[in-house]
Amino acid sequence: MSTALTSTGVTYPDGTTQTNGRGTKSLLTTLTASNSSALQYTGFSSSYNNYELVISNLIPVTNGVNAQMQYYIGGGYGAAASSYYAAGFSTYGPVIQFATTYHYIGGSGTYFQLSYPGYMTNTSSKGLSGTLWFWNANSAFYKQLTGVMAGETYSAGYSERTCMGTTYVGSTAVLGGFQVYMSSGNISSGTIKVYGWN
Amino acid sequence: MATVMNNTGIYYPDSNYHTTAYGNRQYITEAVFSNSASVGLYTSDSYANYEAVFSNVVAATNATTFQCLLDFNAAWQSGNYYYNAWHGLWSNNSGNQYGGQHNYIPLCYPGYFLSTASSGLSGYFRIYNCRTTTQVKNYEWMTTGYTWTTGGGGEHEGGGYYNDASNNGLAKMDGMLFYPATGNFLSGKITLYGWN
Numbered sequence: 001m002s003t004a005l006t007s008t009g010v011t012y013p014d015g016t017t018q019t020n021g022r023g024t025k026s027l028l029t030t031l032t033a034s035n036s037s038a039l040q041y042t043g044f045s046s047s048y049n050n051y052e053l054v055i056s057n058l059i060p061v062t063n064g065v066n067a068q069m070q071y072y073i074g075g076g077y078g079a080a081a082s083s084y085y086a087a088g089f090s091t092y093g094p095v096i097q098f099a100t101t102y103h104y105i106g107g108s109g110t111y112f113q114l115s116y117p118g119y120m121t122n123t124s125s126k127g128l129s130g131t132l133w134f135w136n137a138n139s140a141f142y143k144q145l146t147g148v149m150a151g152e153t154y155s156a157g158y159s160e161r162t163c164m165g166t167t168y169v170g171s172t173a174v175l176g177g178f179q180v181y182m183s184s185g186n187i188s189s190g191t192i193k194v195y196g197w198n
Numbered sequence: 199m200a201t202v203m204n205n206t207g208i209y210y211p212d213s214n215y216h217t218t219a220y221g222n223r224q225y226i227t228e229a230v231f232s233n234s235a236s237v238g239l240y241t242s243d244s245y246a247n248y249e250a251v252f253s254n255v256v257a258a259t260n261a262t263t264f265q266c267l268l269d270f271n272a273a274w275q276s277g278n279y280y281y282n283a284w285h286g287l288w289s290n291n292s293g294n295q296y297g298g299q300h301n302y303i304p305l306c307y308p309g310y311f312l313s314t315a316s317s318g319l320s321g322y323f324r325i326y327n328c329r330t331t332t333q334v335k336n337y338e339w340m341t342t343g344y345t346w347t348t349g350g351g352g353e354h355e356g357g358g359y360y361n362d363a364s365n366n367g368l369a370k371m372d373g374m375l376f377y378p379a380t381g382n383f384l385s386g387k388i389t390l391y392g393w394n
Contacts (some may be wrong), residue, residue, distance in 0.1 A: 002204070003208060006210030010208065010214070014218050014220070015385050018224065022224070026245070087289045087353035088287060104287065105291070106287060106288055107348075108350060125325055135254075135320035141317060144254070144317075144342050145342070169344065197223075
């Protein structure tokens with residue numbers, strides 16, 4: 001059986017069908033750090049309403065820092081006081097039990113954290129990875145993000161998992177993009193793949 | 199290079215190719231709210247896995263709970279047999295973890311689904327292998343929004359499964375009912391996708 005275009009979509013040789021383009025992610029760009037002050041993207045558009053960022057092995061130049069994010073909204077990177085309502089939670093492993101090894105990373109600030117403060121190492125074989133989702137980016141509502149990050153990032157050598165949800169209340173303008181940067185120093189290496197979908 | 203369709207799939211100009219629809223999420227339907235009551239979104243044998251995406255879903259009645267029921271054997275199951283493990287986190291650096299049986303799936307912390315028109319809840323609910331007739335259906339969710347009643351952000355995350363003494367949870371899962379515990383949905387939308 002060949003691949004076929006039909007009146008209802010695409011039929012593949014294995015018999016599976018694709019009936020529409022919604023739900024399928026499209027890679028928009030890959031941002032690559034090389035001793036970079038920030039990884040920035042301002043290419044969100046009306047073509048996609050939701051965005052997914054896949055972050056791979058983000059490593060800081062400076063030891064003992066953390067990754068942070070700001071939205072690009074209203075023509076600039078949102079940095080007003082108390083504009084990011086962030087709720088997050090970091091847990092650590094593999095040795096210590098959950099009950100005694102977690103941190104909340106919530107706050108109301110000019111940015112939000114992608115990892116627990118001070119727990120990223122600059123060890124080249126480690127780094128921070130995970131997935132972040134921007135929801136309803138073209139709406140006239142507050143812009144919201146959920147995500148999960150993980151890595152060998154604990155300064156004492158343990159693994160870390162951080163989950164988060166953030167609502168930006170500084171504006172209800174269309175979301176144009178984002179920047180990721182370290183709390184101190186540059187980003188040594190790592191990539192962010194940006195996908196759009198509807 | 200042009201887009202090419204041959205007997206192995208579709209090849210795109212950027213040298214990527216699709217040889218199957220497996221793995222691709224596909225849009226199924228969308229419910230847009232305007233002071234709307236509950237919405238049922240239904241499954242079929244076309245897809246094994248489903249994702250409902252919430253886009254700034256706002257409650258008409260303040261301080262209620264965003265909830266979900268599952269349809270097994272032609273009934274929205276409302277018994278105390280949803281086995282849930284979940285947490286709620288707040289932007290004041292605190293949170294709560296919960297586990298136990300409920301008669302619904304809590305998509306946010308109880309009472310934290312607000313009528314704040316500029317925010318609402320966004321995120322997803324996913325359920326896996328939901329057309330099998332031999333195993334319970336596992337689900338997970340993650341939502342966020344301006345949900346803390348005293349003024350802040352919240353993140354809600356959890357997972358679980360449904361089953362009862364009659365083993366209804368082993369049947370095909372035919373649908374998801376999304377509703378506020380009290381009142382209607384003021385605005386927002388829920389979009390359903392399926393994938394294999």
